[in-house]
Amino acid sequence: MNGSHPVDISILVQVAETLESIVSRCFGPHGGLVLFTKATGELLITRDGQKILSSLLLEQPIAKIIVHSAVAHCHVTGDGTKSFILLLAALLRGLRVMVMRETTRSTGRHGQHGLQLKLLSDHLLAFQTQVLDHIVRCHLRQCASSLFLSDRDCKVTRSNAKLLLEAYFYGKVGANHCQSLSTLACDYYLKCTGGDQCNEVVGFICDHFEELHTKVVGIPSSSSRILEGLVLHRDFTEYWPTEEELKILVITEPLQPPLVDASATLYLQSDQQLQSSCAWIHQRVQEILSRLSVSGVRLILSSVKQTDLVLYHAKLNRISVVECMDPEELSLFCSISGAAPVSPWDIFLDQPTHLAQAQFCKSILLGAHRYAHVGITSKSLCPQYCIVLCGPVSGLTIQCASAFHGAFKMLRQTLQPLESRYGPHETSENIELQNGIDCVVSSINVCPAEGEAYGGTDRVEQPRQCLARNLIPGGMHHSEPLHFHSCHVKEECCGDKLLEPHCTCNIGDATSIMKRTIELNAKSTGDNSLVINAQIDLIPSPTREEECLCTLIAPGSVFPVGGSFELLLHYHLLKYASHCLDPGTKAVCNLVANALLSIPRNIYTAGKSTRHFLHVYTKAMRDIQSEGRVRDGPKMLESVSCKYQLLISTLECMRSLICIDCFIVGTRRVSPPASP
Amino acid sequence: MALNADDEDYNWEPPTEAEMKVIQARRERQDKISKLMGDYLLKGYKMLGECCDECGTILLQDKQKKNYCVACQELDSDIDKDNPALNPQAALSQVRERQLASSLQGNHAEPGTAHSDPSPSATVQPRPEHCEGAASGLRTAPFAIPNSTLSSSVLASSSPPLPANGPVPVFLNSSPPGAPSHSALDCAEDVLLQKLQWATRELQQSNSVENSIQLCNLLRSCAESLRSIKELQQL
Numbered sequence: 027m028n029g030s031h032p033v034d035i036s037i038l039v040q041v042a043e044t045l046e047s048i049v050s051r052c053f054g055p056h057g058g059l060v061l062f063t064k065a066t067g068e069l070l071i072t073r074d075g076q077k078i079l080s081s082l083l084l085e086q087p088i089a090k091i092i093v094h095s096a097v098a099h100c101h102v103t104g105d106g107t108k109s110f111i112l113l114l115a116a117l118l119r120g121l122r123v124m125v126m127r128e129t130t131r132s133t134g135r136h137g138q139h140g141l142q143l144k145l146l147s148d149h150l151l152a153f154q155t156q157v158l159d160h161i162v163r164c165h166l167r168q169c170a171s172s173l174f175l176s177d178r179d180c181k182v183t184r185s186n187a188k189l190l191l192e193a194y195f196y197g198k199v200g201a202n203h204c205q206s207l208s209t210l211a212c213d214y215y216l217k218c219t220g221g222d223q224c225n226e227v228v229g230f231i232c233d234h235f236e237e238l239h240t241k242v243v244g245i246p247s248s249s250s251r252i253l254e255g256l257v258l259h260r261d262f263t264e265y266w267p268t269e270e271e272l273k274i275l276v277i278t279e280p281l282q283p284p285l286v287d288a289s290a291t292l293y294l295q296s297d298q299q300l301q302s303s304c305a306w307i308h309q310r311v312q313e314i315l316s317r318l319s320v321s322g323v324r325l326i327l328s329s330v331k332q333t334d335l336v337l338y339h340a341k342l343n344r345i346s347v348v349e350c351m352d353p354e355e356l357s358l359f360c361s362i363s364g365a366a367p368v369s370p371w372d373i374f375l376d377q378p379t380h381l382a383q384a385q386f387c388k389s390i391l392l393g394a395h396r397y398a399h400v401g402i403t404s405k406s407l408c409p410q411y412c413i414v415l416c417g418p419v420s421g422l423t424i425q426c427a428s429a430f431h432g433a434f435k436m437l438r439q440t441l442q443p444l445e446s447r448y449g450p451h452e453t454s455e456n457i458e459l460q461n462g463i464d465c466v467v468s469s470i471n472v473c474p475a476e477g478e479a480y481g482g483t484d485r486v487e488q489p490r491q492c493l494a495r496n497l498i499p500g501g502m503h504h505s506e507p508l509h510f511h512s513c514h515v516k517e518e519c520c521g522d523k524l525l526e527p528h529c530t531c532n533i534g535d536a537t538s539i540m541k542r543t544i545e546l547n548a549k550s551t552g553d554n555s556l557v558i559n560a561q562i563d564l565i566p567s568p569t570r571e572e573e574c575l576c577t578l579i580a581p582g583s584v585f586p587v588g589g590s591f592e593l594l595l596h597y598h599l600l601k602y603a604s605h606c607l608d609p610g611t612k613a614v615c616n617l618v619a620n621a622l623l624s625i626p627r628n629i630y631t632a633g634k635s636t637r638h639f640l641h642v643y644t645k646a647m648r649d650i651q652s653e654g655r656v657r658d659g660p661k662m663l664e665s666v667s668c669k670y671q672l673l674i675s676t677l678e679c680m681r682s683l684i685c686i687d688c689f690i691v692g693t694r695r696v697s698p699p700a701s702p
Numbered sequence: 703m704a705l706n707a708d709d710e711d712y713n714w715e716p717p718t719e720a721e722m723k724v725i726q727a728r729r730e731r732q733d734k735i736s737k738l739m740g741d742y743l744l745k746g747y748k749m750l751g752e753c754c755d756e757c758g759t760i761l762l763q764d765k766q767k768k769n770y771c772v773a774c775q776e777l778d779s780d781i782d783k784d785n786p787a788l789n790p791q792a793a794l795s796q797v798r799e800r801q802l803a804s805s806l807q808g809n810h811a812e813p814g815t816a817h818s819d820p821s822p823s824a825t826v827q828p829r830p831e832h833c834e835g836a837a838s839g840l841r842t843a844p845f846a847i848p849n850s851t852l853s854s855s856v857l858a859s860s861s862p863p864l865p866a867n868g869p870v871p872v873f874l875n876s877s878p879p880g881a882p883s884h885s886a887l888d889c890a891e892d893v894l895l896q897k898l899q900w901a902t903r904e905l906q907q908s909n910s911v912e913n914s915i916q917l918c919n920l921l922r923s924c925a926e927s928l929r930s931i932k933e934l935q936q937l
Contacts, residue, residue: 031751031752031753036758037753037760040732040735040736040759040760041749041760043732043733043736044736044739044740044743044749044760045740046736047733047736047737047739047740048740048743048744060744061744062744063744063745063746064746065746065765082743082744082749083743083746083747083748083749084743084748084749085748085749085750085751085763086749086750086751086760087751089749689751691751
């Protein structure tokens with residue numbers, strides 16, 4: 027039906043809630059499976075969020091936007107489609123309440139919500155740039171643990187990798203296959219990378235996963251294993267088993283020269299001429315293959331079909347041939363082995379170069395298919411192993427394979443540092459923060475100004491200034507001093523130690539001053555003193571300090587599973603909102619804080635009862651208040667950067683949705699204007 | 703956004719219990735709609751870009767290309783359950799309310815005794831309550847009048863095709879053995895006749911087969927209800 031349809035917040039909420047009702051059935055470690063009837067009539071039983079959402083028939087443009095954003099997010103992080111939908115639905119619900127409250131309050135009737143929503147999207151952007159980054163940097167970073175053994179040694183421990191992957195597979199494929207898949211994934215990762223933090227290798231696995239794995243249907247999933255070398259998904263046309271080292275030729279054209287080229291015309295005047303042409307061709311083929319045999323080539327990989335003559339001579343020369351290979355597979359093979367496709371004329375004229383070196387070449391039977399199995403000697407950092415994933419039915423095998431792929435995408439995201447996209451900036455709104463760092467910085471700031479008050483000479487003022495300059499990283503926080511802190515520091519500054527002149531910042535004295543202020547701060551605000559010491563360590567090397575500003579989340583940061591990231595962020599957002607003066611930012615903080623609870627609520631809600639969730643929630647809030655972290659959670663881990671990316675993607679999707687006023691439906695395809 | 707939040711918050715009062723019930727009922731209805739829509743999507747229905755004209759819910763389309771509104775066609779709408787022509791319980795509660803109001807005016811009986819003893823006057827026989835709606839109709843006798851006026855105004859203005867309710871004739875046939883007051887029956891008869899007239903007008907104007915079938919069903923049930931009321935009056 028043609029026409030324009032106005033978009034109201036209630037429509038957004040309706041669409042989001044419908045998708046939420048579908049997705050919440052299979053969310054979390056205790057979620058079930060969803061039975062889905064496709065348009066063709068076939069059944070699909072799955073718990074993979076991406077699969078479910080892409081299979082739904084949706085003509086509603088809003089629903090299509092939401093599904094598209096969720097799937098795009100999943101491509102990057104390998105997981106999080108269901109959490110995306112849950113978070114988005116909760117955000118939109120909270121938004122509707124805010125907007126309804128605002129319209130009834132201001133106009134007394136349900137007027138246009140468009141203006142409120144546009145204002146809100148500006149506030150959301152400000153929230154993302156100023157508040158969220160700041161909170162993650164200041165509060166969440168120190169609570170995260172690391173996958174690596176230590177800061178210097180970037181080796182991923184096996185146990186940590188196992189915990190991370192187990193949590194991932196638990197949510198993706200359920201408890202049945204979780205253990206076996208996580209062990210397999212862990213082994214594969216450690217074999218390919220050797221435990222070192224090798225982002226390129228993980229990235230390579232993610233990009234070429236289709237070619238690096240083989241799905242086998244009809245065998246129990248416990249037979250899944252890792253194979254050395256590469257499995258080429260084609261059977262041999264000619265097979266001569268070899269166990270020793272061999273050379274491999276990669277070719278993308280027919281070896282047999284054609285009777286005539288495509289653009290040329292051959293004029294034959296007699297039968298003899300035809301026969302002599304054919305004889306020439308025979309001779310050429312014979313020569314090519316004997317040359318190849320002499321140079322040690324035992325396997326030809328061809329992306330096109332070779333003629334019978336070529337195959338016959340290959341057989342005579344004991345060369346195996348694999349034909350009609352996939353171009354992607356062939357290019358993968360070339361990139362791993364360092365070979366390049368060769369033209370037949372090069373073989374004939376000169377010694378063939380760009381041959382691949384291999385350790386073995388044999389035929390392998392996987393399920394109902396026979397494939398070629400080649401052991402490549404790789405010069406580069408590319409992985410030299412491939413995976414065989416087995417399953418009793420094809421649906422399950424495909425699910426396991428996609429879960430495996432997603433696991434490596436998640437690993438890639440975890441092992442990369444996440445940079446703040448907005449950079450360090452000056453915020454004048456951080457004045458009200460009762461943050462330990464800010465307070466301490468401000469108290470040091472005050473001293474130079476009041477240097478005269480306690481009879482300070484230049485010599486006393488200078489150390490303060492040195493400290494002040496070095497402690498304010500990049501001029502980030504221009505907080506105003508709070509007097510009661512400054513009074514305390516003033517008293518301490520009258521101590522003898524500080525009357526000695528220092529022109530350069532002496533770490534020893536800096537720490538002594540800081541320690542005193544730390545103690546005072548600890549008494550007054552109860553903040554963690556460890557944070558302050560870390561800042562001091564950074565002073566001598568300003569470059570690393572600048573680095574830390576841009577890297578929001580360090581590589582390998584992980585949190586325990588079960589919603590601890592959400593609960594921590596919820597707590598800190600509420601705290602920030604209570605001190606915030608700007609009403610717009612305050613409203614957005616409250617909105618996001620309440621919406622974040624939807625994820626742990628869905629994890630811990632069994633049936634209709636939210637008792638377990640409330641129990642977990644109260645305990646977590648208590649722990650965060652007293653210790654700053656959530657204790658006693660499950661041991662498994664989840665990636666911080668994936669969670670952060672999820673929140674950012676959801677906020678951006680919501681921002682793009684609330685700015686839509688109406689959509690226009692047309693039945694004819696809009697064709698681009700014809701070029702003149 | 704909420705710049706004058708502080709001023710307005712001082713005037714804010716918590717919602718009353720009735721309002722809370724309405725809010726709760728509305729939320730549950732929305733949840734039910736979402737769940738039903740999710741179920742249908744998983745069965746292979748398509749979510750369209752259009753909304754239903756009556757209730758604003760997003761339309762679904764099944765494999766036979768038929769449009770389907772979950773709220774209108776599966777859930778009873780918010781207001782229809784108060785409509786006596788459709789819902790037997792609503793008709794019963796309306797009858798009971800009228801009786802109670804007339805007996806209250808006559809006897810000044812306590813409404814508090816109503817829920818323990820459903821027969822304040824000798825004319826109405828005690829009967830087991832078939833639904834919460836009827837029982838609460840008796841309990842909240844003072845609110846009966848505005849409720850019934852609301853439902854009758856809705857009756858006059860509602861235009862959507864009404865789904866046929868099978869139990870209507872069955873229920874009214876199992877009427878109390880005692881003789882109910884004539885005013886209640888006359889009232890019911892008037893309402894039914896009005897409904898009959900309205901349905902006939904709608905049938906004349908209706909263009910769709912589906913609508914016509916539903917209107918014919920409504921006419922049939924109205925006629926049957928009228929017949930049972932006539933039988934009651936003769937008793």
